[in-house]
Amino acid sequence: MLKIDDLQVHLDADAGLVRAIDGMRLTLARGQTFALVGESGCGKSMTALALMRLLPDNGRIAAGRLDLDGQDLFDLSEARMRDVRGGRIGMIFQEPGTSLNPVMKVGAQIVEAIEAHTPLRGEAARRKAVDWLRRVGIPEPERRVDEYPFRLSGGQKQRIMIAMTLAAEPDYLIADEPTTALDVTIQAQILALLKDLQRERGLGLLLITHDLGVVSGMAHQVALMYAGQIVEVAPAADFFAAPRHPYARLLLRALPDADRRGEPLAAIPGTVPPLWQVFDGCRFAPRCDQAMVHCGATRPLLADLPEQPPGHEVRCLLYTDRREALPRPAAQPA
Numbered sequence: 027m028l029k030i031d032d033l034q035v036h037l038d039a040d041a042g043l044v045r046a047i048d049g050m051r052l053t054l055a056r057g058q059t060f061a062l063v064g065e066s067g068c069g070k071s072m073t074a075l076a077l078m079r080l081l082p083d084n085g086r087i088a089a090g091r092l093d094l095d096g097q098d099l100f101d102l103s104e105a106r107m108r109d110v111r112g113g114r115i116g117m118i119f120q121e122p123g124t125s126l127n128p129v130m131k132v133g134a135q136i137v138e139a140i141e142a143h144t145p146l147r148g149e150a151a152r153r154k155a156v157d158w159l160r161r162v163g164i165p166e167p168e169r170r171v172d173e174y175p176f177r178l179s180g181g182q183k184q185r186i187m188i189a190m191t192l193a194a195e196p197d198y199l200i201a202d203e204p205t206t207a208l209d210v211t212i213q214a215q216i217l218a219l220l221k222d223l224q225r226e227r228g229l230g231l232l233l234i235t236h237d238l239g240v241v242s243g244m245a246h247q248v249a250l251m252y253a254g255q256i257v258e259v260a261p262a263a264d265f266f267a268a269p270r271h272p273y274a275r276l277l278l279r280a281l282p283d284a285d286r287r288g289e290p291l292a293a294i295p296g297t298v299p300p301l302w303q304v305f306d307g308c309r310f311a312p313r314c315d316q317a318m319v320h321c322g323a324t325r326p327l328l329a330d331l332p333e334q335p336p337g338h339e340v341r342c343l344l345y346t347d348r349r350e351a352l353p354r355p356a357a358q359p360a
């Protein structure tokens with residue numbers, strides 16, 4: 027199990043210290059897909075970077091625990107964390123361009139990953155590399171294995187990156203918009219490959235996406251993020267059948283048909299607040315069609331839905347009166 031508990035990420039911004047990710051928690055089991063969804067800028071990628079301990083310079087993990095099979099990864103030395111990255115937890119980023127070594131043949135880069143993380147060596151590792159190229163949909167893999175990255179298109183580079191990450195045979199994969207840049211056919215092929223790997227090897231997948239169409243076909247659990255917080259988390263079937271949070275309802279009402287998959291979420295009025303904004307009340311209140319008088323000054327906590335089995339949680343005052351205790355005003359000097 028990969029388990030995040032009460033993750034807090036702070037950013038140093040011009041306006042001061044910002045609670046960019048606030049109270050994130052999720053549990054990812056082997057063989058399961060946990061989808062983290064939300065509009066861009068809501069903190070999905072920031073969460074992924076925090077999990078890999080790859081935050082930008084102005085960010086830090088202020089609190090929380092990241093538990094992998096009983097060990098807190100936030101306590102590991104950087105050297106031990108490097109072994110975890112790639113070997114135990116793989117990550118596919120949105121922007122693949124920078125991660126490939128331009129002066130090394132793509133096959134050699136995949137072989138390097140195979141030799142570092144699996145028992146295969148030499149010719150056997152090379153054959154495996156060709157096999158991975160084929161599985162991610164690279165045409166003529168026997169020839170492409172000896173190509174340099176600059177000879178490849180952006181979409182092919184993205185698939186090489188996916189091949190390299192999977193070739194290390196990680197137990198968990200964090201995939202941040204893994205197929206957004208790919209055309210629909212290749213996208214379907216990659217998603218089918220990830221499903222196969224779940225069945226074959228029990229891959230645990232944290233799928234980060236703005237595309238609810240992809241989520242509905244893949245996910246066991248769904249967490250919807252808004253402005254750095256999870257606002258609803260539920261088994262996927264419950265989430266799609268009966269979403270509760272006003273934001274989830276607006277998004278699903280606007281969900282495009284399955285044949286329009288890959289399109290961004292339909293626009294709902296207003297914009298996602300920046301991660302550095304400070305909030306007095308519910309972060310969704312300015313866009314909420316069910317906002318109540320006290321929503322602007324009360325910060326709801328994520329809480330189990332009363333009439334549901336545990337595991338369906340919502341952060342909204344329509345369902346819970348659990349709220350953040352506001353800081354006491356500073357004592358006046360005598």
Ligand code: SF4
Pocket residue numbers: 271272273308309310311312314315316317318321326341342343344
């Ligand atoms: Fe809307 Fe209020 Fe619920 Fe926030 S707490 S989502 S403003 S109803």
Ligand code: MG
Pocket residue numbers: 066067070071
């Ligand atoms: Mg992102």
